[in-house]
Amino acid sequence: MKKNSTVTALLALGTAATLSVAGAQARISAQSIIVNPTQPDLSVSVRVDKDASGSQNPAYRVGENITVSASVNRDAYVYLFNVNPDGTVDQILPNRLSGENFVKANTTKSFPAPGDNFTYSVDGPVGQNKVLALASLTPLNLDQVSSFRTAQDQFATVSTQGGQAGLAQALSIVVNPLPQNSWVSDTAFYTVAAQNPVSTGSLFVGTNVNNATVILNGQRLGGANVTYSNLRTGTFPVRVQAPGYSDFTTTVAIRAGSTTNLNVEFAQPLSVAPAPVSTGNGVLDFIGNLLGAIAGNTLQDPARSAYDQKVRELQADGYALQQSRTTGTGYSGTLVRGSSTVTLTVDRGANRTVRVNVSETTTYRY
Incomplete structure (x- = not known):
């Protein structure tokens, strides 16, 4: 038994094939543990x-809380034992935490009960477990079965040898020595598996600008x-976008149980080229803007020229540029x-063609 900030009683639970509850015949077996040879009116x-x-x-699963409950049809004293996969036995009730083990007729008592300052939680080893409930109309003397070894023990130690058969x-x-109609037993079965291994990881993306957006493996995560x-483990493409800046793209490896750090330093923001001096001829102006201005031996990208020109036209209509970014085939903006x-x-x-596409979305409130 272990303690936490309150008190945690650890029951060993586990993973194996389901075992059926025994019938009413009197026998000691792996299923029944102990069964009354008669059918008493106590249940x-x-x-x-x-x-x-x-x-x-x-x-x-290991670490998960569990509650055991017992119901009787007559006033009775209830004794609970947990048989572990390795054959060891824990006495759940009586104990020094949850008070007496007397249960009134037609009521259900939970262990731990609501309001108790302790919990039962699953511990190893993994494997098939069972709880035995033994109810008696009179208190039983369990000195031959279990004992509190020290005054500090909260749960009694089962001292029988031979595991389940020894307990039976x-x-x-x-x-x-008791009348056969004064005691009865019942069993419950459950399994325990080991905790799932950690199979997810974390990603931190830091940037030097505001309003950046993180896209991992084609899915938008949110801000930077x-x-x-x-996050699922593996190696994935990541794209970081920020209004007015070229997109940052790379790949990141997400590892189980750890955090991958990605810091993005955006360079100078994209800027719209200044309007060229007009020739006074609309056709010549458009062709000149499309081809770009020749400075020395450098020719501006025609797609960028067309993009800058269209941005200026929209700005002249009262639109404000929120975001510009490069794409695999040109440019995009909002x-x-x-x-x-x-x-x-x-x-x-x-x-040698350039395609310009403008789509507008308007939100109306009603």
Whole structure:
């Protein structure tokens, strides 16, 4: 048994094939532990919180809390034992934490009960476990079965040898002097598996600009300067976008149980080229803007020239440039005016062509 800030009683639970509850015949076996040879008018029912029917074999993982409950049809004293996969036995009730083990007729008592300052939680080893509930109309003397070894012990230590068979033999001796109609038993089964290994990781993306957006493996995560957790492990492409800056692209490796750090330093923002001096001829101006101005032996990208020209036209109509970025085939930008948003794309086409596309979205409130 272990303690936490309150008190945690660790029950060993586990993972194996389901075992059926034994019938009413008197025998000591791996399933029954101990069964009254008669059918007394006293009955007891033991359950774990994941199985209200008592006929299943629910699974718990190491570290998970569990509640055991017992119901009786007559006033009775209830004794609970947990048989671990390795054959060891824990006495759950009576203990020094949850008070007496007397249960009134037609009521259910949970262990731990609501308000108790302790919990039962699953511990190893993994494997098939079972809880035995033994109810008696009179208190039982368990000195031959278990004892509190020290005054500080909160749970009694089961001292019988031989695991489950030894417990059955010892309890048979305890109940043998009692009338057969004054005691009865029941069992509940459950399994415990090991905790799942950590299979997710985290990603932190830091930037030196505001309003950046992080896109991982084609999915938008959100803003930058944030740690994103529970991400699938592996190597994925990442794109970081910021209004007015060229996109930053790279790949990152997400590793289980760790945080991958990515710091993005954006360079000078994209700028719209100043308007060229007009020739007074609209056709010549358009061709000149499309081809770009020749400075020395350098010719400006025609797609960029067309993009800059269209941005200027939209700005003249009252739109404000919110974002510019380069794409694989050209340029893209977002401009806003009131409730209207314009998406501008300029792509290089075949045969020395440039395609300019403008789409507008307007939001109306009603």
